[in-house]
């Protein structure tokens with residue numbers, strides 16, 4: 001698909017844009033939960049929407065349903081510290097993610113999980129694209 005067509009399609013169809021965005025979030029972590037490393041099945045708002053959290057890449061992390069449901073409206077880092085799968089490298093990754101440093105977040109996640117594989121050749125493109133959004 002030509003890049004201009006993509007922009008046109010997204011402008012025309014917000015749902016398509018949302019789907020692309022959700023996909024890119026999961027792609028950053030190789031479709032694994034940022035908290036526990038299991039397959040990510042959902043997107044977790046780190047700062048809950050009920051507390052004014054926005055649906056931006058910085059505030060949305062890939063999470064499995066178990067973590068997403070268990071965390072609920074608690075502060076993500078505070079909740080994460082209490083989990084038995086707590087890993088300080090993941091905690092740092094979450095913090096980097098919230099600061100918008102996805103590159104550092106991904107590197108920390110790779111460190112936490114040597115089997116971690118990410119398809120992020122489009123990272124640069126995605127980041128600029130979603131920052132502008």
Ligand SMILES: [Zn+2]
Pocket residue numbers: 033034035036037038063064065066067068
């Ligand atoms: Zn999880």
